């Protein structure tokens with residue numbers, strides 16, 4: 001009999017497994033995939049660590065979490081500085097003085113601020129007039145209105161409008177304003193996207209972190225807990241279950257299905273050393289069907305494990321699409337309807353004494369890796385009290 005059965009070897013499951021095992025509990029981990037690491041899994045091909053489920057850049061302001069992950073890998077100094085390609089015009093992200101200089105030729109923060117404010121003002125005046133309300137009472141009602149009233153028309157048209165439509169599969173006028181509460185406008189020449197205190201990529205990829213977290217712990221791969229052939233027998237051999245898969249799937253979708261946006265990754269090896277000169281390039285126009293291209297080698301500065309330059313490169317084009325049940329669930333759609341459905345499932349889960357449901361799929365929330373780690377640590381602290 002195991003003290004804990006942990007379903008899922010992503011960050012939530014692997015951190016729980018590590019902490020519980022360290023505290024002397026017996027633990028069995030199962031994952032339906034053929035590998036550990038969940039969505040942070042990286043696979044080494046031709047000396048390049050390929051982020052199989054999309055680019056994963058570790059960033060956090062939490063020193064405790066940063067120290068924690070650094071026990072399991074050495075992180076490099078990678079700083080996320082994506083570039084946007086709009087019909088061949090290249091813009092720095094997040095929106096900063098390099099972006100504004102490329103967009104309008106302005107040089108000083110005052111000039112940039114003036115441009116943005118002028119465009120915002122003009123737009124809000126017109127939109128308020130159309131709605132028949134005074135400017136002071138103008139409230140953005142959709143994502144387009146929200147975005148333009150934060151950053152002005154030019155940035156919206158070239159860098160937000162079509163990219164967001166590709167991401168969510170709907171025009172910005174049909175998306176709720178709350179999706180972008182804030183749009184950081186940086187009046188400095190600073191391309192550091194995350195602005196976090198700690199940031200980097202584990203040298204040699206993420207998978208080693210999971211190998212180290214799970215050292216000495218029994219792991220069964222290619223084992224779907226929800227498969228009726230496995231579920232009852234797995235439940236029987238463990239006192240408690242920590243489940244990190246989709247919460248609605250755990251309950252057989254009995255209250256309904258939670259929606260996601262999904263992503264398809266088309267990965268290709270190219271017989272050249274450099275394709276786009278940056279790890280992340282977003283395609284912000286409507287004509288390009290994919291949202292971005294990741295060139296994996298640049299997360300580790302184009303060098304292999306021995307520090308040698310790699311003569312080839314591997315790229316992944318990311319296509320955002322509507323999620324269908326049975327596909328990989330990537331981004332939860334936290335609108336009113338789905339949030340209400342999730343609340344019902346959460347109520348059921350919270351009254352279940354045998355199972356704890358956690359992680360990004362279990363909580364139906366987009367969590368970055370640092371948050372997932374911190375939540376797993378909090379949970380373990382609680383149960384080990």
Ligand SMILES: Cc1cc2nc3c(=O)[nH]c(=O)nc-3n(C[C@H](O)[C@H](O)[C@H](O)COP(=O)(O)OP(=O)(O)OC[C@H]3O[C@@H](n4cnc5c(N)ncnc54)[C@H](O)[C@@H]3O)c2cc1C
Nearest residue numbers: 008010011012032038039054056057225245359360368369
């Ligand atoms: C495209 C994309 C890009 C991202 N980029 C970043 C980034 O740059 N920085 C960042 O901090 N975060 C990023 N994230 C978020 C990051 O992936 C998550 O924070 C992290 O993976 C969550 O860990 P988890 O353990 O909760 O879930 P997961 O990593 O999804 O692990 C869950 C595991 O459970 C397994 N499982 C599910 N159901 C079953 C079942 N029935 N039986 C057995 N096993 C099961 C799955 O196979 C999976 O391995 C990104 C996410 C996505 C989707």
